[in-house]
Amino acid sequence: MSRLTRSDLDALPGYVPGRNVADLARDLGIPEAIKLASNEVPFGPLPGVPEAIAEAVTTSHRYPDMGVTVLRDKLAARYGVDPDRIVTGCGSVALAEHLAKATCFPGDEIVYAWRSFEAYPIIAAGVGATSVRVPNTPGHGHHLSAMAAAVTDRTRLVLVCNPNNPTGTSVTRADLDRFLDDVPSDVLVVLDEAYREFVTDAQVPDALAAYGDRPNVVVLRTLSKAWGLAGLRVGFLVAQPEVATAIRKVVTPFSTSLVAQAAAIAALDAGAEVERRCAIVVAERNRVTEALRKLLPDVPASQANFVWLPLGDRAAAFGAACESRGVIVRPFPGDGVRVTIGTPEENDAFLAAAEAALGQI
Structure with a gap:
């Protein structure tokens, strides 16, 4: 019998979303579970966003502006770049897919650190490119010199996730x-800065400011995290005009929906509130990290809105033990566990679950 899909996709793992909180609560027979698996911010939509969504819905029978003109102009003004250098899409991960489509033929290479964002191998396979995974350093970060050495004449794209997910x-x-x-x-080097707003280390650069003028650098950002639009999927990239023009040719038409555009425009007016919320997340990140290091000393410093527990072969068991206590985290079997920073109460519940889990596994 002939195949209807590509055989090489059989070995490709699917993207794993966080477990549904209602399902876990029902399974455990508890009123409510806590989800700390998807790097969402816990504070609800930004002021003005629900109203903008409600108004936009009244014209949802019309197509959105395919050029995303108003939002691109708003982003350009905020980040000090020309609108022609901005491309929007259905989250930064979709834009990474479009970058691969715009740069790679089958058999070309995409270099990235591993472990890094789990969508990278899926993106590479989607265009028939070869993944070149460069192992992280013992400190769980990118080994940049090894990544540079891994570049060959077949390399078309290098992905650097900073901070690393x-x-x-x-x-x-x-x-x-x-x-x-x-x-x-x-x-082309893609600097994926989905978590830039949570960075407090002055040694970690803002790629738009530091490298925006380099012809072969593209900077990825998202409004899904700090800006609270995870459910509406708005991302953007900044590249040199000729690169941006090429990428727009492969972007799915109308992929930045009418409602998403309206919500993003409203969210960008709430920059001060974003800064306030990020400060809360950072304070909680520091508190959670300090508490975890008393249980697991080699927890690395995080510059994102999550922390990493390098549990290796114990990762899956830890995740299951936390779920049994009503807290959903994100295990990466064989490597570690990622835990999103939630509200103080949610973080306290996780720390209690973590202490119990580490004593059990």
Whole structure:
């Protein structure tokens, strides 16, 4: 019998979403479970966003502006770049897919750290590219010199996740300077900054400010995390105009929906509130990290809105033990567990579950 899909996809793991909280609560017979698996912010929509959504819905029988003109202009003004350099899409992960489509033929190579964002191998396989995974350092961060050495004449794209998902580790300006100098100018380097708003380490650069003028650098950002639009999927990238133009040609038409555009425009007016919320997350991140290190000393410093527990072969058992106590975390079997920073009460519940789980597994 002939196949109807590509055989190479059989070995590709699917993207794993966080477990549904209602399902877990029902299974455990408890009123409510806690979800700390998907790197969402716990504070609800930003002021003005629900109203903008409600108004936009009244015209949802019309197509959105395919050029995303108003939102691109708003982003351009906030980040100090020309609107022609901005491309929007259905989250930053969709834009990473479009970047792969715009740069790679089958058999070309995409280099990235591992473990890093779990969508990267899926993106590479989707365009028939070869994944070149460079192991992380013992400190769970990108090994940039090894990544530069892994670039060959078949490499078309290099993905640098900073801060790194799922480990929360980051790379410094000095290390990135050296890395970008080492990568050939005809290889596109994508600096994935989905968690940029949570960065407090002055040594971790803002890629738009530091590298925005480099012809072979693309910066990815999202409004799903700090800006609270995870359920509406709005991401954007900033690239040189000729690169941005090429990427727009492969973006799915109308993929930034009418409602998403309205919500994003409203959210961008709430920058001060985003900063306030991020400060709360950072304070809780520091508190949770300090508490975890009393249980597991090698928890790395995080610059994102989550923490990483390098539990190796105990990761799956830890995740199951936390779920049995009503707390959903994100295990990566064989490597570790990622835990999103929630409200103080949610974080306290996780810490209690973690202490019990570590004593059990």
